[in-house]
Amino acid sequence: xxxxxxxxxxxLTLEDRKYIEKSLNTGCSFKDIARYLCKDPTTIxxxxxxxxLSDWYHKGCxxxxxxxxxxxxxxxxxxxxxxxxxxxxxxxxxxxxxQTCPDFIKERCxxxxxxxxxxxxxxxxxxHCTIAHKYRYxxxxxxxxxxxxxxxxxxGINMTRHELHQKxxxxxxxxxxxxxxxxxITNHPELDLSxxxxxxxxxxxILSARNIDLKRQVKFNPRKVHxxxxxxxxxxxxxxxxxxxxxxxxxxxxxxxxHSSQDSKRVILxxxxxxxxxxxxxxxxxxxxxxxxxxxxxxxxxLGTYDFLTLFNTILTDRGSEFxxxxxxxxxxxxIMRSSIYYCDPMRSxxxxxxxxxxTMLRMILPKKTSFEYLTQWDLRTIVDHINSTPRESLGGRTxxxxxxxxxxxxxxxxxxxxxxxxxxxxxxxxxxxFNH
Numbered sequence: 306x307x308x309x310x311x312x313x314x315x316x317l318t319l320e321d322r323k324y325i326e327k328s329l330n331t332g333c334s335f336k337d338i339a340r341y342l343c344k345d346p347t348t349i350x351x352x353x354x355x356x357x358l359s360d361w362y363h364k365g366c367x368x369x370x371x372x373x374x375x376x377x378x379x380x381x382x383x384x385x386x387x388x389x390x391x392x393x394x395x396x397x398x399x400x401x402x403x404q405t406c407p408d409f410i411k412e413r414c415x416x417x418x419x420x421x422x423x424x425x426x427x428x429x430x431x432x433h434c435t436i437a438h439k440y441r442y443x444x445x446x447x448x449x450x451x452x453x454x455x456x457x458x459x460x461g462i463n464m465t466r467h468e469l470h471q472k473x474x475x476x477x478x479x480x481x482x483x484x485x486x487x488x489x490i491t492n493h494p495e496l497d498l499s500x501x502x503x504x505x506x507x508x509x510x511i512l513s514a515r516n517i518d519l520k521r522q523v524k525f526n527p528r529k530v531h532x533x534x535x536x537x538x539x540x541x542x543x544x545x546x547x548x549x550x551x552x553x554x555x556x557x558x559x560x561x562x563x564h565s566s567q568d569s570k571r572v573i574l575x576x577x578x579x580x581x582x583x584x585x586x587x588x589x590x591x592x593x594x595x596x597x598x599x600x601x602x603x604x605x606x607x608l609g610t611y612d613f614l615t616l617f618n619t620i621l622t623d624r625g626s627e628f629x630x631x632x633x634x635x636x637x638x639x640x641i642m643r644s645s646i647y648y649c650d651p652m653r654s655x656x657x658x659x660x661x662x663x664x665t666m667l668r669m670i671l672p673k674k675t676s677f678e679y680l681t682q683w684d685l686r687t688i689v690d691h692i693n694s695t696p697r698e699s700l701g702g703r704t705x706x707x708x709x710x711x712x713x714x715x716x717x718x719x720x721x722x723x724x725x726x727x728x729x730x731x732x733x734x735x736x737x738x739x740f741n742h
Contacts, residue, residue: 356447556580
């Protein structure tokens with residue numbers, strides 16, 4: 306039946322499991338459930354047996370919550386264990402009866418040995434059932450167990466212990482001799498490993514050598530990663546960096562975010578116009594898709610749709626989760642497509658090197674570990690004005706403000722609330738903001 310399943314939806318979802326639980330409670334058969342979910346009945350059977358939840362109910366177990374013998378109602382044995390000579394207590398009330406009695410037979414329910422394998426939909430109430438060991442199907446518990454199994458099945462390394470030992474005999478002595486992972490992989494192609502994989506093995510402690518045995522490991526602190534990557538891979542269709550290169554543009558806009566210290570969730574959304582080297586920055590209270598869209602809408606409202614298209618017709622950015630909804634950013638407030646967004650390759654921030662260089666100038670004024678909690682948009686305008694009034698060698702000694710004024714005119718710069726700073730008044734130190742408070 307799997308060939309009739311549309312697309313690649315062969316795994317059961319949480320909604321499917323909730324339907325299975327509801328159907329079991331109403332007494333539906335596996336065939337009826339499978340027909341509705343477009344699955345094979347064996348799939349439903351395996352799902353229930355693998356992910357059923359074991360429950361123990363002590364009530365109604367004939368005086369002894371630990372006695373599971375089918376003879377407990379009429380058994381009159383005394384001292385079956387032989388440990389106490391003058392014991393006059395019936396064995397049915399003794400906690401050790403199940404382990405010591407030679408005639409013990411565990412009570413079982415046929416409902417648990419064959420379909421539906423669970424107590425869901427049983428006409429007997431739980432309080433009236435004498436079976437101590439019960440099973441039930443819970444959709445949320447089953448979905449959690451499924452995800453744990455899916456994660457564990459993909460954990461570890463795809464290698465036998467013998468193969469790992471052989472590779473370790475080659476790698477570990479060379480690491481102790483001071484050789485780098487790249488040098489080892491280059492000189493020993495028979496290892497069939499990439500440099501990144503070897504670093505991962507060293508970090509996880511899979512090999513005898515550890516990452517502390519590397520020559521330069523002790524000099525580096527763990528890298529702090531603020532951003533989360535976009536999980537929906539469909540947004541990259543026709544928006545990859547290769548698609549951007551095919552356009553052959555000589556000027557475009559680059560976009561990124563600058564994060565605050567850990568005590569603040571505020572971030573700065575930055576733009577960089579590559580032809581004019583013009584830098585723009587806007588404060589956001591949260592690093593979310595909605596906050597980025599609000600900045601886009603505000604810019605389009607200030608500039609107008611035509612001038613917005615002139616400045617931000619094509620935008621190149623990274624794969625941060627805040628940029629994970631490109632369609633809402635590309636569609637303007639009047640329903641007109643205002644921009645085209647493309648994404649850099651993973652771990653390739655140099656593909657938008659212009660804005661990264663602009664961030665170094667921003668960090669001169671706002672050093673790392675600086676909190677943006679009390680930073681205002683007025684402060685950011687002051688910082689941007691001083692950065693844009695700094696001459697650039699790539700512009701022949703001219704400032705980005707002067708080049709933008711020549712290319713776009715004064716109206717657009719006024720709409721962006723930009724102004725020129727005299728050359729002797731330009732300040733690129735943290736004192737620039739301190740003097741304004």
